[in-house]
Amino acid sequence: MQLEAREAAYVEFVTARQTHLRRIAYAVCGDWRRADEILRHALTRLYVAWPRQQREGTEEAFVRRLILRADGDGHRGHDARPAPExxxxxxxxxxxxxxxxxxxxxxxxxxxxxxxxxxxxxxxxxxxxxxxxxxxxxxxxxxxxxxx
Amino acid sequence: MTTDLRERLATGFGDGPAHTPVEEHLVAGRRALRRRRRLTAAGTVTALALAGLGSVVLRPAEGAGGGGPDNPTPLPTPTTTALPTPVHLLVAPARYVTADTPPVLYLYGRMFRRDRDVTVLATFGEIDVAPHPQGGAIVRVGGATSWVLVVGNEPERLDVQREAPYDYQAFMAWARSQFGAMSGRLALAATAPGPYRPPVSDAASPAAYDGDRLVAKPGGTVVRRDAHPLVDRSAVPACHAQAVRVHTAAGDWFVLGYDCAGQGALYSEPVGVRADTLSSWLVQVRHAQDEYEQ
Structure with missing residues (x-):
């Protein structure tokens, strides 16, 4: 896959799904800062694995699994604090x-x-x-x- | 019930602050991919690939602020004043702690606190595309807040610290600007044969940039120069590499320098550690650090 095409497809996916995936990350951890960090790691790994994930149509599942497993590594506790909303x-x-x-x-x-x-x-x-x-x-x- | 519950879960919280621009994910992805594929000819080049993609790396230019471990960027203006709930990190076993141990350290790939006097306010970990961990933390020790970055497991560790207010976004931006040169510098030290010796800082290097040219510092003489050492241009299209052998009264050194978009980094090693000629040193550094990055 040409780099330009790969990146165009990646950008299209991230643009379309970032908001939803970020909300999943937030629902998992309850902290927007942590959610952004989790999503950033997941989307970085998606970029690396993009050709295979896109070929198999598993882009979103790939990111979702990384998000779901990211905060369960014991590296930090669940430090969510209730938000007014x-x-x-x-x-x-x-x-x-x-x-x-x-x-x-x-x-x-x-x-x-x-x-x-x-x-x-x-x-x-x-x-x-x-x-x-x-x-x-x-x-x-x-x-x-x-x-x- | 499921449809009802789905709606209520989906509307159970707001949208939060503005999300990260797509371009930032793209840059981070390119950086990770380049490391994964080992497109770089050496770990140091990999580090500069990061630099070439937006990191601020650090040749101390006269009169300029510069950036990086040897020439920190200016302190940011704090945008956050409230301190968060401390992050729980295990305290490192005492046998791993020495006088120069930073507030956080890596053991077996996991970040620890140096001791109970260290309060960790936030942590930041780069994606683990290399075997050596790299991450950082905002900590409070003795009433002072500091930013700490660490690359490598003990005892093969390179760290950089600075006192700065709690500001997570600024801290992350700073961290990303530092990791490239830190990683490359640690790779050079960690792959050297014989007993581990800490990385050589730009200040301790016998060479420095004079404009665009790598030259010997006072007291030294460049006795060999490779103006175009072998590097993978596709990995670092914006970077220009230079290598020199410098003779000093205390001994000879090899220095590999990168000048990347007006900034650069130096990687220095005494002659004889892994090679006796500049050309063989460059080849061996490339191979060893290539292996390190796997």
Missing amino acids: WTPLFAALQSLPAKQRRVVLLRHWLGLSAEETAEDLGMTVGAVEAHDARALAALPIATARENR
């Missing part, structure tokens, strides 16, 4: 353990299947379902629905 549901989401939070985001925000979620997070389908059940039990979903 957070809804009670999102605040509760941030208080969940990391794996539960990721499962909820993938299953119930991004709409991935249990199998796809398991692949993204590197866990079994059974583990995904277990984390999902615990997370949903902990989130203020019923209360919020009643208030609608």
Whole structure:
């Protein structure tokens, strides 16, 4: 692939998907500064891996997996601080353990299947379902629905 | 419930501050790709590839502010005054800590605090496209806030520090401007045969730039010059490399210099460490650092 074509395709993808991917990163970590750092690393690695990811149509999944795994390396704690614009549901989401939070985001925000979620997070389908059940039990979903 | 939950999750928070320009991702990607492919003829050249793509690297030009480990860029104006929640980093085992250990250090690829007196306010880690880690932190020690950058695992480490206010964006910009030369300089030291010797700073080098020309500092004489040493032009299209052998009373040195878009960096090593002639030194540096970058 010619460099110009590669970069044009990369720029087109980043331009179109950056906002959404950044929001995923923020939902994972709850901190815009950290989210930008995670996204920057992920998009840099995407550039390196671009020909294969584009050929296989997995650009977004590639970045999403890097985002989801970036903040779980133990290098720093989950230091999100509540922001004024957070809804009670999102605040509760941030208080969940990391794996539960990721499962909820993938299953119930991004709409991935249990199998796809398991692949993204590197866990079994059974583990995904277990984390999902615990997370949903902990989130203020019923209360919020009643208030609608 | 899922559709309802999806909508509520998607609208559960705002859009945050403005996102990073696409061009910045593009530049970072090019930089990573070049390192990954090892297009550069040597690790030092790789470092300059970073410099050529926007990093501010550091030949101390007369009267100019310059940049980099030997010639820091001016302090930024702080844009953030509130200090964040400290970042948790493990404290390094005492056996790895010496008098010159910086506030943060790398052990086995992981960043540690030097001791419990170091409060880490923020960390910054470059993408791990090379085996040696490189990253930095904003720290508070004894009431003072400092920016610290570290390349390489202990004891093969190069660090640079400066006192500066907490300003994460300015810190990141500074970090990116430093890593190129730091990485190249550490690569030169780490691949030298024999006992590890710390990298040689520009100030300690027996050569310096005089305009566009690499010359010996007072007390030394250039006894051999290669005005066009072998480098990969596709990797560093904007950079001009020069190499000299300098004779001094204390011994002879090889110096490889890069003049990149009006700025540059020097990589210096005594003659005899890995070669006895300038041409063989350049070849061996290229091969050794190429291996280092894998």
